[in-house]
Amino acid sequence: MKITRLYFDGSSDMNGAELDWSVKDNLRFSKLVCDHFGIEDYNISKGGCGNHRLVRQMLLNKNHISEFDVAIIQMSPMWRTEYHNGKKWERVMYQQKHFFNSPEKLRQKLDVDFWRNYFRIHDEEFFRTNEKLYQVAMQSHCKAYGVPLIMIGRSESSELEFDIDVSDESIPKAPDGHPNAEGHRVIADRLISMLTKHK
């Protein structure tokens, strides 16, 4: 299979969080992989986003998944979600089992009490099942259109199986835990190896 177009989506690990902001688009693993194959980087990831967004984008993207040779998805923490405020989609970020009232949430005019209750009411089973549902939705969609799918994730916060585990200590990290420039290189090399085998 000749690699001509790759689909990248995910959250901060794929978006290049903690990389030098001014040059992050050139350092993140999607760009490194695309440079290897001499193709344009198609990376629609967004820091802080949830898996709902990944499924929404894959299933409803104006660029149909069948237009891509391989899809590479980095699944995000299962507690994150999003909602539509009537005008646009808003992220709801929940990390380390705490829902913080941050300046970001004030800017979003997020209904903090509502979302705090949301995380009180919903059980881990709900989030785990949704995470699995999102993964299978993407797997089934790619399979239906014959597009190989590579899944990236973190085993430290998920029971799902991933092709590349970002929690792995062999991937160097920045202070807040995202892959650093060297880490992105390691992930890129693994992806290139997988994509070359797909050939």
Place this chain on the structure above:
Amino acid sequence: MKIYFDGCAKTGGYSRTGRVDQRYPKLLCEKLNAEEYNLANRNGNNTRIVRNLLEHDLSQFDLFIIQMTKRNRFEYFDKKIKKWVSIGMQTRKLPKEITGLSETIDEIFITVRNEDEKFINLYTIWKNKIISLNDVPSYHRPDKEIYKINEVSDDVSHMVKHYLHYYRCVYSEEQSKVDEQMCFRTMKSLLKNHKHIIMYMHSDKEINVPVDLIYKKGKDYVSGFYMGADTHQIIMNDILKLL
């Protein structure tokens, strides 16, 4: 032959006349000499339909009949009772005996059904009090409906406040249309290599995805609570034409 059915009360056969044995899944299976495997239930929702598909070995079935439901419904997992709970929304009358007003008013109720249970409970809030309403089929209304005030546990009270707020202030048609599409496309992908028919019986909203069969309330089936037996016969005939 084994046929997999899922959907809401309509496919579950909760008939206006109470004739559950006249449901179209039963009629179809009798016609095709097939075994009926029916997961449809009241307050059924599209997320539940997708979850059910994921939890089954699809190779066991020869045909899938899926009836998509109202897109404003969903489910969550109740950590106390360890069950999935289907949530929906209805506008119902709130009598003046409850409100103290001079007239009966319309109010939003959430509808709640625990998995493995048949009955739906309805809840709303009036002046910070939780109003619960027992589940009575339409052909028995209104004489057996009983409203209760603040006779719920703290957990239920918390849940009712949360989801009423959701429907009043957070829920949007834009989001529910996207979720409807996501569920539809996931079903289509999961069933791509299996014979299947996806249908919709709309109550208050048009569906937003290309299903195989659509039945319109008031036109194709009775406008009251659920459907009559004749409608089930029509649906069975329509399915047979597509096979």
